[in-house]
Amino acid sequence: MILCAGEALIDMLPRDTTGGEPAFAPYAGGAVFNTAIALGRLGQATGFLSGLSTDLFGTLLTDALAASDVDAGLAIRSDRPTTLAFVTLTDGHATYAFYDENTAGRMITPEDLPPLPDSLSALFVGGISLAVEPCATAYEALLIRNARACVTMIDPNIRPGFIRDEAAFRARMDRMLAAADIVKISDEDLDWLGFDVTTLLGMGPKVVCVTEGAKGVTAHTSKGQVQVSATRVTVVDTVGAGDTFNAGFLAGLADDGLLDKTILDGIDPMALVPALDLGARAAAVTVSRAGANPPWKHEL
Numbered sequence: 001m002i003l004c005a006g007e008a009l010i011d012m013l014p015r016d017t018t019g020g021e022p023a024f025a026p027y028a029g030g031a032v033f034n035t036a037i038a039l040g041r042l043g044q045a046t047g048f049l050s051g052l053s054t055d056l057f058g059t060l061l062t063d064a065l066a067a068s069d070v071d072a073g074l075a076i077r078s079d080r081p082t083t084l085a086f087v088t089l090t091d092g093h094a095t096y097a098f099y100d101e102n103t104a105g106r107m108i109t110p111e112d113l114p115p116l117p118d119s120l121s122a123l124f125v126g127g128i129s130l131a132v133e134p135c136a137t138a139y140e141a142l143l144i145r146n147a148r149a150c151v152t153m154i155d156p157n158i159r160p161g162f163i164r165d166e167a168a169f170r171a172r173m174d175r176m177l178a179a180a181d182i183v184k185i186s187d188e189d190l191d192w193l194g195f196d197v198t199t200l201l202g203m204g205p206k207v208v209c210v211t212e213g214a215k216g217v218t219a220h221t222s223k224g225q226v227q228v229s230a231t232r233v234t235v236v237d238t239v240g241a242g243d244t245f246n247a248g249f250l251a252g253l254a255d256d257g258l259l260d261k262t263i264l265d266g267i268d269p270m271a272l273v274p275a276l277d278l279g280a281r282a283a284a285v286t287v288s289r290a291g292a293n294p295p296w297k298h299e300l
Contacts (some may be wrong), residue, residue: 236290
């Protein structure tokens with residue numbers, strides 16, 4: 001099983017009413033949630049760990065996970081509210097306003113974390129859950145605790161406006177990046193952290209995938225690098241694009257028998273091309289339709 005651990009929230013997406021008035025419509029979302037949904041739709045045995053509310057939005061999230069064959073049995077339930085993210089689209093690119101204080105997702109602690117099953121093959125973490133307390137400490141503990149037991153992957157997915165204690169966030173990123181086998185990071189996030197790829201590889205990861213939007217993705221290992229171009233489509237919006245790439249890449253590694261810590265250590269980057277291609281093709285489907293709506297395996 002591949003376990004995705006991190007935020008689940010409601011994206012309030014801009015829409016127009018039948019009367020032509022601007023409005024927002026609720027859709028299940030969140031970076032790590034989107035990756036879990038995409039993995040489930042790609043046919044991988046997938047679990048999801050987060051703080052989930054018992055409110056109406058929490059029910060919407062739980063139902064969406066089940067509909068995409070994702071097991072939410074490890075989720076931590078509470079009656080706290082669900083995080084909301086109001087989305088504004090400009091030329092297809094999303095900006096977010098988050099409402100996250102005292103929410104079910106944010107308020108989980110390391111003490112809340114359940115034991116993980118022996119069937120776990122990979123752990124994926126990332127998103128805004130790594131920027132706010134106390135859940136950031138919980139997800140760091142989860143990653144560090146399981147770093148020797150399974151393949152670990154992180155996507156920082158940095159939202160600078162969401163970070164209140166930059167020094168603490170940067171220190172946490174240093175620790176988590178060093179504990180990860182795979183890092184997916186955008187060129188913008190890499191610049192924000194002030195790293196280059198050589199520095200990042202030197203911290204400990206076996207594979208670093210740098211995404212550059214329409215230019216595609218470049219995977220770096222100790223043996224070199226390989227670039228895969230983005231699949232050309234008409235972009236409707238970019239919500240969930242990187243999240244879907246993460247799922248496609250993990251699914252591709254699993255399909256090729258590469259989701260193994262020993263195999264990833266010193267892997268030839270050319271061996272990663274099929275997984276990179278699957279990630280790119282899956283992401284292309286997501287950006288070609290409104291909202292974070294990852295493809296099912298048969299669509300690829």
